[in-house]
Amino acid sequence: MSESNFFDFAAPAGGVVGQPLDRIDGRAKVTGAARYSAEYPLGGLTYGVFSTSSIAKGRIASIDTTLAMKEPGVLAVFTHLNLPKVAKMPDSPERNNSWSPGQSFLPLMSDEIFYSGQPVALVVADTFERATHAASLVRVSYQAEMPVAGIVDPRAEVYEAKAVQGGRMPGRTRRGNPQAALEQAPVRVTATYTHAMNHHNPMEPSATTAVWEGDRLTVYESTQGVTMTQSALSDMLGLPRDKVRVVTQFLGGGFGCKGSSWPHTVLTAQAARAVGRPVKLVLTRRQMFTSVGHREDQRQTITLGATKEGKLTAILHEKTSSTSMFDEWAESNGKVISMLYECPNFETSYKIARANIMTSTYTRAPGEAPGTFAIECAMDDLADQLGIDPLEIRLRNYAERDPSNGQAWSSKSLKQCYARGAELFGWSKRNPKAGATRQGRYLVGMGMASATYPVHNSQGMARVRIFSDGHAVVQSGATDMGVGTYTVMTQVAADALGLPVERVRFELGDTTLPTAPLSGGSVTAGTVSSAIFMAAQDAKRKVLELASGNKTSPLFGAKPEDITVENGRVFLTKNPAKGETYAAMLEHARLTDIEGSGAGRYGGGYTSPGVNADSKGQGTEKYSMHSFGAHFCEVHVDPELGRVRVTRWVGVHAAGRILNAKTARSQVLGGAIFGIGAALMEATHRDPSWVRYTNADLGDYHIPVSADIPDMQVEFIDEHDSHINAMGVKGIGEIAMVGVAAAVANAIFHATGRRVRELPITPEKLMGAGSV
Template sequence: MSMTEAQTTTRKQALGSPLDRADGRLKIQGLATYAIEKSLENMAYAVVVQSTIPHGRIRSMNIERARQSPGILAVYNHHSGLIIHPAKTFGQGGAAAQAFLPLQDDKVLWNGQHIALVVAETLEQATEAAALIETEYEQQAAIVHPDNPDARPETVDALTIEWGDAVPALAQAEVQIGGVYTTPREYNSPIEPHGCIAHWQDGSLTLWEPSQWVGGARQVVSEWMAIDREKVRVISPYVGGGFGCKGGIQPHSALACVAARELKRPVKLALTRPQTFTAFGGRPRTHQQLALGASRDGTLQSIVHDSWNETALNDVHKEPCNAVTPLMYASPNFLSHHKLIHLNTVNPSWMRAPGENPSAFALEVAMDELAWALKMDPLALRLKNYAEQDPQAKIPWSSRQLREAYQQGADAFGWSKRPLEPRSLREGRQLIGWGMASGTYPVRRTPGEAQIVLYADGRLEVQSSGVDIGTGTYTILAQTAADVLLVAPESITVLLGDTLLPRAPVAGGSQLANLLTGAVHKTALALRDMLITLAVSTEKSPLWQQSPAALALADGFLWLSDKPNLRVSFSELLRLSGNDKLIAHQDTFATTASEDDRNKADSTSSMMVPPTEGGVSAHSWSAIFVEVAVDEDFGTVRVKRMVGAFDSGRIYNPKLTESQWIGGMVMGIGQALLEEGAIDDRDGRITNANLADYLVAVNADIPELTTIDVGKPDYLATVLGGKAVGELGIVGVAAAISNAVWHATGKRIRDLPITQDKLL
């Protein structure tokens, strides 16, 4: 094979190619070692005990029977003196998911709060002893439901958005529609539950933790333990799903850390599946009152939007339901407030597309209602109100292929054949409905670093502390380096998920792929320059004193462009120059960035750049088209087919991108038809805290899903032209399904999930 042929073959495998996941074979063979599977000598096993009341104090706790059980090493509660120091939360510019610190006092703030920890020689011994603990409480009145008169909404001024004069404009509009749209608690429920292994040695701590953000976890652990962050190492090689709930380290990990320090031996703590429903929160309940005003021709005149989400009694999680409403459509008048309602619940947290997801549900169902009030095609109404620039920021889009998404999605679906009237389509006893909705997700950006090491034997290794949460980071980073160095991606090893590696921010907000490909691309270019410089400056090199511009490289060799036989391999060049390895290290920080800036980007949320930075508004876009069948007798809803057209900018790996889009669509089906956290209003207990009763979509629920890429490289959004992928797929799906159900039945469902009782 000639060098030109090698270049061509390699390029077919590099960035933009649909390569299989590099870690896929390891996972299907069971060879990928997850954090909690780490084997350490002298391991102890911890079990968490949780409260059974929603609010009050612990009057007494009988732990003697547990202490006397076989194999017990320690039983800790609020009397044990385990000191855990406060850590900054997301809202404070930190990385902790909750402000709550377990076992620090006798207060109980929600049902399922950590109140004791049992550590034993075996998991079975710890589990048995935990069941022997008896707790008496002094109960206090709890605010479990947002309808409680004592639940007072707290306005978040920063989330108030206003332009024009929305209320009078709404009153004067020729056509007005409005309603209340609600979503229930929804839980991330990844296949891999939360758990960790903490190992304390000589004043330093190593934590094996399934994490979307090892740098953030390290920072929080250092704050909890009051030790320097350099004395904390967090390792997360693989993550078995997270969808946001592993974005911030949770309080159970603090318990493992302090127990390991007390006992001077490694401690493994794994939450049970029921405990994952109360040890941390998923998406909170949301409530939106939304009104649209339009002229008779369908032109929007006003949007008035008032919303709230539930949050913890002494903590804060914002699920901004006005994330999409000010962006999607052009309206001269707009007013939106978002509030928080503090309840006796664990603090909610990120779940795929937090804010954008519920926001799009309300807006896109309301737009469907407006289309019907105008007797107008829902797609035509959206095109009528297409926003040519960001309506809120009043700046141009970096790119917006939403028209193309509408057109190509509609064509693939056959939308032009949709009858306007509901209940017009039928297959026997099945009522057929077609619905559609729009979606969007912002392009968030945080700077980071990457390193590439070329070893003397020719091995190439890409290094970053960024993680692969199942999205394909291992694969696209190998492809990125291969794209520059013109070697096969399979020949490149990628190391991720370790705080010893170059700094990277959270794998959340759909930002990590764009960040790390940019950093790795820059680093690979630097290594390429280093190799060329070495080749022409090493006296023993066959390319000594040649012009650097005359050199080419591919497939592990450098050669003279007009004399391909005058060449040297990477490994031979290192031997000739006396180097055992070459290391290239680059970053995407501003040249003026300090070391403190770099640490902040790695360990806090304060360095994330908003989508409107730089004079343009950067977002991904989608159009979702759905067909449902509703059984006329039983009210059961089945999704028959779905088409999603997506603008995510440049696609780094079509196979992985399609997988992410489909994953979001599947999760959207679960949200629309199945998922609902059931809370007992008497005591705040989650009554379906297991995967038998908390229903998620399974294979039998999922029909043919078609994805269409309409994006183009957007170099105003990111260095390599990509935009958000992972969270875009779910946005708008529930609304499209709800709209399809209305088209099938004539019944408008504004409260998720869409269940039989709401249709019959």
């Protein structure tokens, strides 16, 4: 059954989709019943602990495991000398491998040292404490070399990248003639923006529990994609995919660091096979800084050319960032700059510098978050130079079609987001003069920024089983990263099947279930909800076939378009008295259950029935698909101490159909808080000589706490998109962070008159701001 001709059973009025339903998994989490990947009680469980390198570049001259092996309870100490080799090494991330390796280098396979904190030994013991102590007894001698710290290091070699972000974007993109347009532009703005390295730091550290039963492997893994991890282990261990099972029923945050396959997972599986017992390995907080990637340190230089009325005529953007010694990886910041505003002439280019660090990776809103920091601050500077309101400058450059490809938007409600956000925030009361508003000793500033995030094409599967007692089980191998997937998919299934929520159980996080995409790139809601919807249509069609072919049924001869399903009862829409329950129909057919399956598409390739489609249901017009939004921020700045507090926040977003008003709001709040942290606090610091992280813990790597965040107001624009997928759902995970840092920076500029272009904006950069 294709998506362009599915049976569209009438949905009951007052369905649960969109309602602020409480989290279905909430009780399990607060009572401790929810099991995370490091919490499965397995017989004969052992514990793995890494011993890591103290240098950032060189080779292992010798390694002595004698003392560690003598410790009570130690089963094995694995090094590059005795750990079994993998069947296949991971590919480089820029090759766009189907299972998304985090980096091509796999520790413990050779004596090479590429970064500080690299695993050099893996100790397995019968208790965690014994393994930890034994790991401290591993003695390593090194042939050390001088490491390179990246773009901050004058010895770093900078060169132009051929491609960025896993090979998805070219190293240089151009339209029109931006250089000529800049030369002719009467108004120009040029600035360089610097971003510190950031680490993800989810509450749950990455963990792997590996269990072998003969030649079958089960891995309980903290991953954003069970199918991806299954493929990675299958390839690297040389196993058929059906011999590898991956389970992730609960995830304590990911933000991108659990969206790739990293070395600790396969190394744990190798160790478990070697010792013949289950092995659990949990990365320490410090190891989270050297094991699962990061957002790279980067510089962006952007030049805007414009008319005296503020109309953009040219944008020139260049980014330079650090990468590892063995991979080329960089966020594609330019793609959001290319499409956010109407501009006929545009160019972006990327340069990278190799460093003795591990490969950087996807971090929430990769490319869009840092890219909007540059363009949105530059737009405010253009507005200030011309004496135009920041909101007005954006409206004057509003893109009615996607400037990057000329395509129409599948839907775009950004103007509505601007208008509603400005109304809620009280933007009209803003004093246009920077540094002119005070409240007591504090300088007060108001700033705003646009937000957008693209739809990444994705497809997934779902299975629905309706049972003879009237309940349903719905399954898809998706991941719930803690944002409400269990809940919203239950709501989708309940409405699609016409059942009460309490009679639907949604199961996820297991490779034995129908395949679903990685939970990253904001694709889960759109893909999985559509797959469930399609599977529900398939199951209902089969149930109706039972009844419509039964002469004793009140639904004999009924067609799908004649039917409504509500509260588990199927009836004629024009004659509700004629109908019967799912249970009765299955009982008449002497079936215990009936199963439906469906594929859901998100983004390209989906066309609603009859909407811009040809006779075969294929789309006749391509659309550019994005979510949009607007952030409004108020800050108070202490001019003597340079301290910044965000005192008010309004976010308004247009993201298609909202599946749950409560979980959606919560997710947007989390993204905004994430962005405020990046704007004001988050920075990973390296010693320039040894290239070691000096704040690799949550004591010194500062992130926002509740006291740093005000009450935040979030609203959604009611948006209908018939092109995006069967449910009209767009993702909201990433867009919530896009533009946040710019909104904070713009508010600080308005408060102080001082433009800070280096993230994070810490107090020393603002001390004495009151004198400006």
